[in-house]
Amino acid sequence: MHILKLIFKNAFRHKLRTFLTILGVAIAILAFGLLRTVISTWYLGVEASSASRLVTRNAISLVFPLPLSYKEKIRQVEGVKEVSYGSWFGGIYIDEKHFFANYAVEPETYLKIYPEIIIPPDQKSVFFRDRKSAVAGRKLAERYGWKIGDIITLKGTIYSGNWDFVLRGIYRGRDENVDETAFVFHWEYLNESLKKTSPLRADQVGWYMIEVTNPNIAAEAAVKIDRMFKNSLAETLTETEKAFTLGFISMTEAIVIAIQLVSFLIIFIIMAVVANTMSMTARERIGEYAIFKTLGFGGFHITGLIFGESLVITMVGAALGIFLTFPAAKIFGKELSTYFPVFIVEPETIYMDIGAALVVACVAALFPAWRAVNIRIADGLRRIG
Amino acid sequence: MKIPIAYNLRNLWTRRITTVLTASGMALVVFVFAAVLMLAEGLRKTLIETGSNDNVVVIRKASESEVQSGVERLQASIVETQPEIATGKDGKKLVAKELVVLITLPKRGTDKPSNVVIRGIGESSMALRSQVKLVEGRMPRTGTAEIIAGMSIAKRFQGGGIGETLRFGMRDWMVVGIFDAGNTGFSSEIWGDVDQLMQAFRRPAYSSVIFKLLDSSEFQKVKERLEKDPRLTVDAMRETRYYEKQSEIMARFLRILGLSLTIIFSLGAIIGAMITMYSAVANRVFEIGTMRALGFQQKSILTAFLLESLLLSLIGGIAGLFFASFLQLYTVSTLNFQTFSELAFTFSLTFEIIYQALIFSLIMGFIGGFLPAVRASRMNIVDALRAS
Numbered sequence: 001m002h003i004l005k006l007i008f009k010n011a012f013r014h015k016l017r018t019f020l021t022i023l024g025v026a027i028a029i030l031a032f033g034l035l036r037t038v039i040s041t042w043y044l045g046v047e048a049s050s051a052s053r054l055v056t057r058n059a060i061s062l063v064f065p066l067p068l069s070y071k072e073k074i075r076q077v078e079g080v081k082e083v084s085y086g087s088w089f090g091g092i093y094i095d096e097k098h099f100f101a102n103y104a105v106e107p108e109t110y111l112k113i114y115p116e117i118i119i120p121p122d123q124k125s126v127f128f129r130d131r132k133s134a135v136a137g138r139k140l141a142e143r144y145g146w147k148i149g150d151i152i153t154l155k156g157t158i159y160s161g162n163w164d165f166v167l168r169g170i171y172r173g174r175d176e177n178v179d180e181t182a183f184v185f186h187w188e189y190l191n192e193s194l195k196k197t198s199p200l201r202a203d204q205v206g207w208y209m210i211e212v213t214n215p216n217i218a219a220e221a222a223v224k225i226d227r228m229f230k231n232s233l234a235e236t237l238t239e240t241e242k243a244f245t246l247g248f249i250s251m252t253e254a255i256v257i258a259i260q261l262v263s264f265l266i267i268f269i270i271m272a273v274v275a276n277t278m279s280m281t282a283r284e285r286i287g288e289y290a291i292f293k294t295l296g297f298g299g300f301h302i303t304g305l306i307f308g309e310s311l312v313i314t315m316v317g318a319a320l321g322i323f324l325t326f327p328a329a330k331i332f333g334k335e336l337s338t339y340f341p342v343f344i345v346e347p348e349t350i351y352m353d354i355g356a357a358l359v360v361a362c363v364a365a366l367f368p369a370w371r372a373v374n375i376r377i378a379d380g381l382r383r384i385g
Numbered sequence: 386m387k388i389p390i391a392y393n394l395r396n397l398w399t400r401r402i403t404t405v406l407t408a409s410g411m412a413l414v415v416f417v418f419a420a421v422l423m424l425a426e427g428l429r430k431t432l433i434e435t436g437s438n439d440n441v442v443v444i445r446k447a448s449e450s451e452v453q454s455g456v457e458r459l460q461a462s463i464v465e466t467q468p469e470i471a472t473g474k475d476g477k478k479l480v481a482k483e484l485v486v487l488i489t490l491p492k493r494g495t496d497k498p499s500n501v502v503i504r505g506i507g508e509s510s511m512a513l514r515s516q517v518k519l520v521e522g523r524m525p526r527t528g529t530a531e532i533i534a535g536m537s538i539a540k541r542f543q544g545g546g547i548g549e550t551l552r553f554g555m556r557d558w559m560v561v562g563i564f565d566a567g568n569t570g571f572s573s574e575i576w577g578d579v580d581q582l583m584q585a586f587r588r589p590a591y592s593s594v595i596f597k598l599l600d601s602s603e604f605q606k607v608k609e610r611l612e613k614d615p616r617l618t619v620d621a622m623r624e625t626r627y628y629e630k631q632s633e634i635m636a637r638f639l640r641i642l643g644l645s646l647t648i649i650f651s652l653g654a655i656i657g658a659m660i661t662m663y664s665a666v667a668n669r670v671f672e673i674g675t676m677r678a679l680g681f682q683q684k685s686i687l688t689a690f691l692l693e694s695l696l697l698s699l700i701g702g703i704a705g706l707f708f709a710s711f712l713q714l715y716t717v718s719t720l721n722f723q724t725f726s727e728l729a730f731t732f733s734l735t736f737e738i739i740y741q742a743l744i745f746s747l748i749m750g751f752i753g754g755f756l757p758a759v760r761a762s763r764m765n766i767v768d769a770l771r772a773s
Contacts, residue, residue, distance in 0.1 A: 017660055024656040031649040060553055061489045061500060063452060157449045160618065200589060250497055251720035262646060265413055269650065272410035273657040279402050280664045339638060
């Protein structure tokens, strides 16, 4: 009991230094937590994807379309429960900086395949009926203050011209990790307009979304679909939704790796700061440790004292940092909602925070403890400052 | 009277561990600070070198990028007849009607697919881009399924090397040449005959028309004429501006990331410096008292401690820059969110960055050392001398 008391007394002997160290640890843990959240957000799309959904796209690349006629053929494949399709619209609202995902889908099948997108029933039926209508995610609607019935104009980049949509619904996600910043409208609206302006581009879709009856046959169904269209004008590539999202992420891998590296650098920096504090503390108290030794306390106690002090300082800092992570993530997520539609702190991040703080505490205490244990009593007593 | 600088140097040497720890903390911060600046600079350099100020890119109105654009044959021919277009050595107009599509190709070794730009080129395409040079093999013959690949494609993608074949658009394409485009975006592209590629991908329209201006200052005139022509629905912009726009989102992302990291990191380092300097002062109360008694003024004590902190941060800054300079060997390749194609760029260290990083480290040292130095200079002589 006494040793605990001593550890606390020691830790707060130099109030200013301890305060500064705690502050440093808190900032580092906060930054570490935020960066970790950025990384987990990057992979969130993967987690949000279902194992029983497949995505079929043109084998050349995503920019090439597939004919609408494939729909019925895909539906005949064994194990396919539902087929929906969509096209990336890539429209611009106001200017390029106001980016959000917008695409055209066949609404009824789309909502069947994606049950995590929840639209109130009354809004849903109006949305289904009105071909010129669109639904937007809750966060997106909040960002621009859209209300039901508003007319939203997007400037087409792939499909030229200005396109007007009537907002008929605002969807929310069933789970926390559902992207609530997307803008979805009727594929028919796009197609009918294309038939008038550029008939060559009509009746083509960007991708098919397929729901299979059972996740176990997903791979088999994917192979079957691809084989069906082999050697045709538009060969297909079918993968699970997870692999499809991962494909995007692997292309931005460099950024993820950089962020990962930086998050570890932060831990190194704070290690240097805490190690500095601990080595200064131990140097000042070398005389005291010598006295402890004279009184008969062994290396175990002295090591315990130094490690304990290091732990107290880092843990208080870490607790403060973790506590601050939540409001900071909220602000961060709001400011950067263009880049990160969903920004939530996951429990794993907190565990990693605590783990990192523990490592910092131990590494920082290692060298001072070794010195304090190994110094000869006479030398320790002789030493000043 | 001034306290000699040797005093500070010897003090830093006596407390070696503390000096190293504090300086390394600062070095890491300067490292990150410099790395972010270098990355942004590298991206900027790549973009500037990719575009030429004399070249004009014509794409379909509001289409933002060549990949999304489509310029019909008739429209392309109208653009081709503009009188401001320069003529090349052979007397032909320096104008190219090009096709740009994205395809997915697997990388060497990992088999991971990545998006690659395929550009259908015309006769003048090479002449329009002085930064692109054929380094191996020959140019593709028109009317054949021959292609040339950029250096980074040849190195990193399966089937990209000379003599190898790539399969896309239901045909096999033979790589007959490798071109070097330096740090520019063209290095990650594959070039082939535009008419063959349009056939293969079943595209009825070109993606863009690119031409060189005879007189760079006439740009505004051509732009207005093209954009007002009722037969055309196009946007014309300088090539430099076009490529700058292509990676605006990426540049902004790097800026936000860099800025927030630098702020957080520097807070940590300033705290580190503060702790060190406060303890340096606390350990030397007696010394300070003695110096004051010897007649050194408050001002000199303040300067001495500030100087020590600045020295410390300078050591950190130089160490950080030293390690950051090795980053220049590393190439970052990532997906450009705007074009969905690969964007490769290197870290680039300039004198301006060196200078900014050192100033930045000195500022950290100043902020970290100021309060402790004030405390040192304000000490009461008698009390200080009484301290053991």
